[in-house]
Amino acid sequence: MIFDTATQSLVEAKPHDIARLYVCGITPYDATHMGHASTYLAFDTLQRVWRDAGYLVHYAQNITDIDDPLLERATATGVDWRTLADDQIELFRQDMASLDVIPPDHYVAVTEMIGEIAEAVCTLLDRGIAYRVPTEDADGDDIYFDIAAAQDATPWVLGEESNLDRDMMLALSAERGGDPDRAGKRDALDPLLWRAARVGEPSWPARVGEGRPGWHIECSVIALKHLGKDFTVQGGGFDLVFPHHELSGGHASALSGHRLAQVYSHAGLVAYEGEKMSKSLGNLVLVSRLRESGVDPRAIRLTILAHHYRSNWEWTDAVLAEATDRLARWSAAVSTSSGDASHDASTQALSAMDLIADMRMALNNDLDTPGALGVLDSALMHRIDEPRLVVDAVRALLGVAL
Numbered sequence: 549m550i551f552d553t554a555t556q557s558l559v560e561a562k563p564h565d566i567a568r569l570y571v572c573g574i575t576p577y578d579a580t581h582m583g584h585a586s587t588y589l590a591f592d593t594l595q596r597v598w599r600d601a602g603y604l605v606h607y608a609q610n611i612t613d614i615d616d617p618l619l620e621r622a623t624a625t626g627v628d629w630r631t632l633a634d635d636q637i638e639l640f641r642q643d644m645a646s647l648d649v650i651p652p653d654h655y656v657a658v659t660e661m662i663g664e665i666a667e668a669v670c671t672l673l674d675r676g677i678a679y680r681v682p683t684e685d686a687d688g689d690d691i692y693f694d695i696a697a698a699q700d701a702t703p704w705v706l707g708e709e710s711n712l713d714r715d716m717m718l719a720l721s722a723e724r725g726g727d728p729d730r731a732g733k734r735d736a737l738d739p740l741l742w743r744a745a746r747v748g749e750p751s752w753p754a755r756v757g758e759g760r761p762g763w764h765i766e767c768s769v770i771a772l773k774h775l776g777k778d779f780t781v782q783g784g785g786f787d788l789v790f791p792h793h794e795l796s797g798g799h800a801s802a803l804s805g806h807r808l809a810q811v812y813s814h815a816g817l818v819a820y821e822g823e824k825m826s827k828s829l830g831n832l833v834l835v836s837r838l839r840e841s842g843v844d845p846r847a848i849r850l851t852i853l854a855h856h857y858r859s860n861w862e863w864t865d866a867v868l869a870e871a872t873d874r875l876a877r878w879s880a881a882v883s884t885s886s887g888d889a890s891h892d893a894s895t896q897a898l899s900a901m902d903l904i905a906d907m908r909m910a911l912n913n914d915l916d917t918p919g920a921l922g923v924l925d926s927a928l929m930h931r932i933d934e935p936r937l938v939v940d941a942v943r944a945l946l947g948v949a950l
Contacts, residue, residue, distance in 0.1 A: 550594070550781070551858055551914055553789055553812040554709045558914055561781055561811050567598040567605045568779035570771045570809070572788055573655075575612040576636035577621040580643040581832040582852070582863050583785065583818045583825045589849065589947075590815040590857035591783045592649045593915050596945050600908065608654040608774040610767055611637055614750060614760055615658075616725070617827070629750065633657075643835040646845040648947040654774040658766045665761045665769045666754035668803055669742045673756070677701060677802045678741055681732040688744035688757035693765075693799060695735050704801035706737070709812050710790040720790050725763055739795045741765050764792055768799035771808065782809035786817055786860075816855075819862040833863050846948050847872040853917040853946060874925070878942070881928035882935045882950050897933035904941045911945060920946065 549558040561567075571591045574584060598605050612618070613633040622629035637657075644651065658665070669691055672678035677697045680689035695706055707717070717737055721728045728736035740762035745751035751758050771779065777800070782793060793812060800808040817824050820831045838848055850871035855861040903923065910919035924942065932938055939950050 549912065549914055550811060550813055553793075553814050554711070556711065559811055561594070561813075563598070563603050563780050565604075567595075567603045567781075568775040569595065569605060569607045569781050569783065570767070570775055570779060571607070571609050571652075571782075572767055572784040572792065573609040573611045574636075574640055575615050575618050576633045576640065577618055578827045578832055578834075579636045579640040580835045581825055581827075582820070582835070584640075585643070585647060585835055585848070586818050586852050586855075586857070587783075587785045587815040588644060588649050589647065589852045590915065591781075591813075592947060593853075593857070593911065593917060594781065594783070594813075595650050596947065597908075597911050597915065600945060605653075606775060607650075607652040608656065608771060609652040610770045611655065611657045612763070612766065613637065613657045613659050615763060619749065639836055643839075646839055647835065647849050648845070648949070650947075654770075656770045656774065658761060658770075661766065661770055661773075662752045662761065663754065664773065665765055666742065666752070666756045668765060668769045668799075669756045669761075672741065672799070672802055675701065675802065679734065681730070683744050686744035686746050686759075688759060690740060690744050690759075691742040691756065692733055692738045693741050693795070693802075695738050695798065698798050698802045702798075702801040702805060703807060704798045706794070706798065709797055710794045712790055712794075717790060717794075724787070724791055726791055737791075739764055739791060741799075764795040765799050767792070767796045768803065768808065771796075772800055772804055777804040777806035777808075779809050781811045781813050783813045784815070786814040786858075789814055815857045816860040819860065822862070825863070838868075843868065844872065844875065847875050849946075849948060850874055850921070853948075854921055856918055857915050874921070875948070878924065878928055878948075879950050882932075882939050882942075884935070897931040898927055900932050900934040900937040900941075903927045903932065903938060904945075907941060907945055917946070 550561045552559045595605050619629055622632045677694050678691055679694055680691055683690050699705055718728050721737055742756055743759050745758040751760055797808040819825055820833055823829055823831055825831055851868050906923045907920045910916040943949050
């Protein structure tokens, strides 16, 4: 069972055949902060639960390696945007590997998909679900998604996934990359599909006109290509509920005639020093810097897993210290064989299989990693009949090598 944002309820994310998962990837600058890591560990846990249940998992993730925030950072730092993106993508990959995150089957950069995204925009224009808006600072037109036309022509309904009212949507659109005040749009909420080429900005030739993709259409096209329609779970951070996931779903529905995903699942946000951890505020705790300072990546992982994936929580030195202590206790406990004199051999050993069943029960209940950690905390105070089974289960289910 996992919490579905659209229905605001726990639902069974049970695949029919292959579990198909899409999690929105990074815009490659300021990688990898703890908010990133928390999101990707949440859906890494989902992968592990599926795999443990015997399902094949097909996982795709994008990289937004062309977007306004990336270009702005490159300009501010005097670094070529492609160099910045490449360096940050490699750092992100290293951080994920250090945290033992199972990598996606398809790790797709937007710049690898420009032609296919442009053709998707042409399709939406041909179907009357997109329209052109003239621009004063470009030779071509910007192209926007027509929300009203999409709702008339597809199963998609604005607000069905986010459960937000229009006023909140307008506020979030302005805050999260939209342009509700743009003149010439049919609806203030209509999102950009294709940005016409501007002087000094990267652009690509395309049948739709030279330019580059908008934000939401990239995920729609990548997900449809690699996972198909109506896949199992769309995941990401809670700040992607609107506009990104709402409108990505609209684009995908307009292209395929079906829902983007069966379940929409979102991870909570991580704060630091009293504020949400964010690139704009600069209050970032970076995985790479923790690793460079000598912090064990397993302790970083346990710090995150100690918080339920849907909760909002704050990173502190204290929570990292608690995880470091937990790792040491667990490692010491499992390194002691069931017959070691440090345990009272006269007491009956706890069943490793029962312990593993309790871990599974916690994780199957909305990925309750704090519950699974609590099960281990209690059990590892006692003698275990087959400690090696527990070591293997902790690695497989929680991604922590003991």
